[in-house]
Amino acid sequence: MxxxxxxxxxxxxxxxxKRSLETIEYQKNTEALAKFAKALGxxxxxxxxxxxxxxxxxxxxxxxxxxxLAQSTVSQHLKxxxxxxxxxxxxxxxxxxxxxxxxxxxxxxxxFQDFF
Amino acid sequence: MxxxxxxxxxxxxxxxxKRSLETIEYQKNTEALAKFAKALGxxxxxxxxxxxxxxxxxxxxxxxxxxxLAQSTVSQHLKxxxxxxxxxxxxxxxxxxxxxxxxxxxxxxxxFQDFF
DNA sequence: AAAACCTATCGTCTATTGGCGATAAACAAA
DNA sequence: TTTGTTTATCGCCAATAGACGATAGGTTTT
Numbered sequence: 001m002x003x004x005x006x007x008x009x010x011x012x013x014x015x016x017x018k019r020s021l022e023t024i025e026y027q028k029n030t031e032a033l034a035k036f037a038k039a040l041g042x043x044x045x046x047x048x049x050x051x052x053x054x055x056x057x058x059x060x061x062x063x064x065x066x067x068x069l070a071q072s073t074v075s076q077h078l079k080x081x082x083x084x085x086x087x088x089x090x091x092x093x094x095x096x097x098x099x100x101x102x103x104x105x106x107x108x109x110x111x112f113q114d115f116f
Numbered sequence: 117m118x119x120x121x122x123x124x125x126x127x128x129x130x131x132x133x134k135r136s137l138e139t140i141e142y143q144k145n146t147e148a149l150a151k152f153a154k155a156l157g158x159x160x161x162x163x164x165x166x167x168x169x170x171x172x173x174x175x176x177x178x179x180x181x182x183x184x185l186a187q188s189t190v191s192q193h194l195k196x197x198x199x200x201x202x203x204x205x206x207x208x209x210x211x212x213x214x215x216x217x218x219x220x221x222x223x224x225x226x227x228f229q230d231f232f
Numbered sequence: 233a234a235a236a237c238c239t240a241t242c243g244t245c246t247a248t249t250g251g252c253g254a255t256a257a258a259c260a261a262a
Numbered sequence: 263t264t265t266g267t268t269t270a271t272c273g274c275c276a277a278t279a280g281a282c283g284a285t286a287g288g289t290t291t292t
Contacts, residue, residue: 024184026159027166034159041154042250043142046231050143060269068140070252075270077250094259094268109232115162116225158280176239186282191240193280210238210289 029111036108039084045077057099145227152224155200161193173215
């Protein structure tokens, strides 16, 4: 190194620079738990799930009336919960009935119980 | 309405447009639960917490060796866990020792148990 | 005093999230 | 067939998240 500024120069001999393009390998269940947690990481989605637990099931429109949110926003949250596997939708024409996905709910519950 | 396109016109008489600038009021504990869940919503942070549970405590540098991430990235994740209250740091010169925040851990555990 | 070590923070970049209105699509009802 | 109802999706925008390198700042160690 012919040109280095002694004021800013640091030695990083021990810890080489990292770049995580190597896509980290996580422990068993870590990614699954994080995925569930991420879906739960918004108060509206928690509230939707609490609502679903009380009512056992409900329609999208019910939720739109409960929350001061646009219909498209509620639909988006439902989509995320569905993608995470926490709920499932069933066409009950002309509406769609959303319920807790009990199989995955048990899995999530077990993952959190095991974690804490 | 003198000028409306019949092809695109829809009536939205029943469900008025919403704008959530009114900052939603959530049920008790809903926001707290969502905040914890959000902090848990990344596999690296789950892995850090698992590590902390095994080791009971550890230093930032230990984690940087474990994960293929830059030191600044690990530090950022630790900051988020600290902001969520799940961990706490103690200056153990020249290092910083991070531990689970057991008080808040219990609170989080109870919130999730109650939720599931 | 200087060099080395450890961690936090800053600035930057890109990707994702969360909100909205408008529109599409599917179906029921008239 | 047309109209209405219900939900999902698209496009847009602002804000946040997640990664990085560089640097600052504090403490040892030499």
